[in-house]
Amino acid sequence: MLKAYVVDDEPLARDELKYILNRTRKVKVVGESDNIEEAFTDIAINQPDIVFLDIQLDEENGMTLAKKMDRLQSVPAICFVTAYDEYALQAFDTNAVDYVLKPYDEKRIQKTLDKVNNIRNKGYNEDVDISRGKNERTDKLAVNLDERIILVNPADIVYLEAKEGKSKLKTIQYEYVVAETLSGFAKKLINHPFLQVHRSFIVNTDLIMEIQPWFNSTYNLLMSDGSKVPVSRTYAKDLKQFIGI
Numbered sequence: 001m002l003k004a005y006v007v008d009d010e011p012l013a014r015d016e017l018k019y020i021l022n023r024t025r026k027v028k029v030v031g032e033s034d035n036i037e038e039a040f041t042d043i044a045i046n047q048p049d050i051v052f053l054d055i056q057l058d059e060e061n062g063m064t065l066a067k068k069m070d071r072l073q074s075v076p077a078i079c080f081v082t083a084y085d086e087y088a089l090q091a092f093d094t095n096a097v098d099y100v101l102k103p104y105d106e107k108r109i110q111k112t113l114d115k116v117n118n119i120r121n122k123g124y125n126e127d128v129d130i131s132r133g134k135n136e137r138t139d140k141l142a143v144n145l146d147e148r149i150i151l152v153n154p155a156d157i158v159y160l161e162a163k164e165g166k167s168k169l170k171t172i173q174y175e176y177v178v179a180e181t182l183s184g185f186a187k188k189l190i191n192h193p194f195l196q197v198h199r200s201f202i203v204n205t206d207l208i209m210e211i212q213p214w215f216n217s218t219y220n221l222l223m224s225d226g227s228k229v230p231v232s233r234t235y236a237k238d239l240k241q242f243i244g245i
Contacts, residue, residue, distance in 0.1 A: 002116060005048040006032040007039045007065065008081070009058045013102070017052055017081070020106050026113055034058070036065045047074045050097070050116050055082040066096070077116050099149055108148075141188060143169065143178055150176075154192045158207050158223050160185050162200040172207075172225050197221065197231040197239055205242065 004027045008014045014032050021027040030046040033039035035057065043051060051069070055062040066078055077097040081104070097119070098112040140151035152171060161168040162182040169176045169185075186194070186202060193205045203221060210222035211231075219231035219239065231239055 002027045002050060002113060002120075003030045003046065003048040004028070005030055005039070005043055005046065005051045005076070007034070007036075007051060007057070007062065008032075008054040009034040009056075010054075013054070013081075016104055017109075020104055020109050021052075021113075023106065024110060024113060026117070036060050036062075036068070039065055040068050043069065043076065044072055048076050049120070050077040050079060050113075052079050052081050055080055077119070079112050101144075101149070141185075143176065144180065145176055145178055154189060154194075155204070155206070157189075157194075157204050158225050158227055159201055159203045159229050160194075170225075170227060195238065195242055197229060197235045199232065199234070201229050203229050211239070211243070 004021055006014050006017055006021075006029060008017070011034075014034075018029050018032065021029055030048050031042045033042060039051075053062045053065060057065075062080065062082075066080075069075055069078070079098040079100055080096055081100050081102060083102040097115060100108055100112060141154055141157075143150050143152050152169070156171045156173070158170045158172060160182055161170070163177065165181070166177055166179055167182050167185060169178060182200070182202060186196065189202070194202050195205050196202045203223065207224040208221050209224050212220040212222060212228075214220050214230070217233050217236060219236060221229040221231060223229060
C-alpha cells in the first residue's frame with residue numbers, strides 16, 4: 001500500500017483529496033499540512049511514497065517544497081495539484097510524476113496512483129526513477145486539453161490555427177482543439193522555428209515542404225504531413241524575407 005502526504009492550505013481541499021485517496025483502498029494517508037516548513041519535517045519523518053502538493057500555498061509556493069525534498073534521503077514522488085495550468089513545465093522540472101488540475105476527479109487521481117505503483121513495481125530507485133533530474137529540462141509545450149495536460153514536442157507541431165476563440169494544434173500524428181489563443185501560443189513558441197503566415201495561422205518553418213503561388217500575391221504552404229496552409233498578402237513579405245527571396 002502506498003503512503004501519501006497531502007500539502008494544501010485549504011482544509012476542504014485536503015479533506016476532499018484524503019476522502020478520494022481513502023476510497024481507493026490503495027493508499028494510507030500518513031500526514032497533511034498547510035505550510036512548507038511543517039510539511040518538510042513531516043515528510044522527512046514519515047517518508048511517504050507520494051506527496052500531493054498544491055502549488056499556491058497562501059503566501060508560499062509549493063515549488064519551494066518540491067526543491068527542498070531533493071535533499072531527503074528518500075525522495076517521494078510528487079503530484080502537483082492546482083487550479084492553474086501555467087506551472088506545468090516548471091512542475092515537471094522537479095520530481096513531479098504528475099500534474100492534476102482542480103477540482104479533483106477520482107478517476108484522474110487513480111491514474112496518478114497507478115503511475116506511481118508502476119514505477120515502484122519496476123524496481124527503480126525512488127530517488128532516480130520518479131525524478132526528471134535536477135539538470136534536465138523539458139522543452140515540451142504544456143497544452144491544457146479538457147481536464148488533462150499534455151506535453152507536446154514543438155518540433156512535432158505542423159501548424160496552429162485560430163478557430164472561434166480557440167486554437168487547433170496540428171501535429172504530425174494528432175490534432176487537438178484547445179482553449180488557448182493563437183497569440184498565447186505565439187509567445188510560448190518564440191524560441192522555436194515558428195512563423196505567422198496568416199492572421200489565423202502559425203506554421204513550423206522546419207516542416208514547410210513547398211511554397212505554391214496562389215492568386216493576388218498570396219501563397220499556399222505544403223507541409224510535411226500533406227496539409228496546406230494559406231499565406232495572406234499581409235504576411236507574404238515576412239515569409240519571403242524568412243526564405244530569402
